[in-house]
Amino acid sequence: HAKNKGKNGYEIFRPEMEQRAHKRLKLEANLRRALQNDELYLHYQPQIDVRSGRMTGVEVLVRWTCEELGTVSPAEFIPVAEESGVIVSLGRWVLQTACRQAAAWRDAGLLDTIEHVAVNLSACQTRDAGLMDEVAALLEETGLPARLLELEITEGVLMENVHANLELLQKIQAAGIHLSIDDFGTGYSSMSYLKRFPIDQLKIDRSFVSGVPGDGAAIATAIIAMAHSLNLSVVAEGVETEEQMRFLRDAGCDVMQGYYFARPLPADQLTALLTERRLWPTPQQA
Numbered sequence: 001h002a003k004n005k006g007k008n009g010y011e012i013f014r015p016e017m018e019q020r021a022h023k024r025l026k027l028e029a030n031l032r033r034a035l036q037n038d039e040l041y042l043h044y045q046p047q048i049d050v051r052s053g054r055m056t057g058v059e060v061l062v063r064w065t066c067e068e069l070g071t072v073s074p075a076e077f078i079p080v081a082e083e084s085g086v087i088v089s090l091g092r093w094v095l096q097t098a099c100r101q102a103a104a105w106r107d108a109g110l111l112d113t114i115e116h117v118a119v120n121l122s123a124c125q126t127r128d129a130g131l132m133d134e135v136a137a138l139l140e141e142t143g144l145p146a147r148l149l150e151l152e153i154t155e156g157v158l159m160e161n162v163h164a165n166l167e168l169l170q171k172i173q174a175a176g177i178h179l180s181i182d183d184f185g186t187g188y189s190s191m192s193y194l195k196r197f198p199i200d201q202l203k204i205d206r207s208f209v210s211g212v213p214g215d216g217a218a219i220a221t222a223i224i225a226m227a228h229s230l231n232l233s234v235v236a237e238g239v240e241t242e243e244q245m246r247f248l249r250d251a252g253c254d255v256m257q258g259y260y261f262a263r264p265l266p267a268d269q270l271t272a273l274l275t276e277r278r279l280w281p282t283p284q285q286a
């Protein structure tokens with residue numbers, strides 16, 4: 001009997017853990033090759049200003065189509081990149097590619113209504129003492145004005161080390177770069193820190209937006225009120241329905257991003273949208 005139990009335990013438990021560890025190793029090995037193999041690319045998602053109905057921002061999102069594994073989500077490979085150290089070169093590549101693309105759009109006169117192009121920073125990047133020198137060099141190389149670049153740091157990462165991050169945020173501000181707090185509402189920030197940090201914008205986490213106008217409504221409304229009292233603008237991420245859009249408009253949200261407007265798109269498709277300069281179905285017109 002004992003043997004059977006052991007065997008059952010082995011069959012039910014071990015293979016699952018082994019599979020997971022194996023998959024992670026496989027991901028890591030492939031990820032190390034991804035950069036050299038040109039398997040990474042960027043998508044760009046429009047952010048729509050509620051009042052004007054114009055696209056005023058773009059968020060840069062990394063994509064990976066692995067030769068062996070196919071398309072892998074950043075939610076899956078970014079954590080692996082962080083643990084394995086691959087994030088250092090990956091993060092650098094994202095920043096460089098995004099700044100070059102943004103500069104090309106600007107040189108073509110396509111960023112007139114765009115206030116910023118937002119790039120996500122990983123936890124490791126926020127701890128990298130050389131980050132801001134690298135960013136400054138990139139801005140110089142590409143000619144992209146600092147005010148057009150926005151960096152996104154998640155609330156969780158920001159609050160992990162408030163002291164060190166205050167210094168980073170001050171450097172970001174001194175460089176004239178905008179700062180946005182991503183996934184807001186999922187971490188544990190206090191009003192007093194938010195007031196001390198040089199922040200431009202809060203992004204309401206998708207989990208609350210998807211719960212609007214039901215469960216997420218009270219939190220979304222509270223975040224908007226708090227942000228405005230601190231003079232910060234608010235972006236709702238993951239807006240998928242007209243109902244969500246209308247609710248968030250009435251609650252005073254400034255900017256919206258989500259599948260309701262547009263999915264993250266390859267650069268050439270974003271170029272087409274920028275060229276078109278369309279008015280989006282923001283709450284005012286819908």
Ligand code: C2E
Nearest residue numbers: 061062074075078094120121122238239240258259260264
């Ligand atoms: P995030 O920065 O909060 O990005 C928003 C995520 O929501 C993106 O997922 C985007 O594709 C997705 N999204 C946008 N609108 C909608 C919507 O209406 N409905 C739904 N269901 N989803 C929507 P994605 O691209 O899979 O990225 C996931 C996360 O991976 C990002 O969350 C970010 O934390 C991380 N990430 C992506 N690109 C980068 C990068 O270049 N560097 C770093 N460090 N992290 C990145």
Ligand code: MG
Nearest residue numbers: 059120152182
């Ligand atoms: Mg983001």
Ligand code: MG
Nearest residue numbers: 182183205237
């Ligand atoms: Mg987010």
Ligand code: MG
Nearest residue numbers: 116178200201
């Ligand atoms: Mg902003």
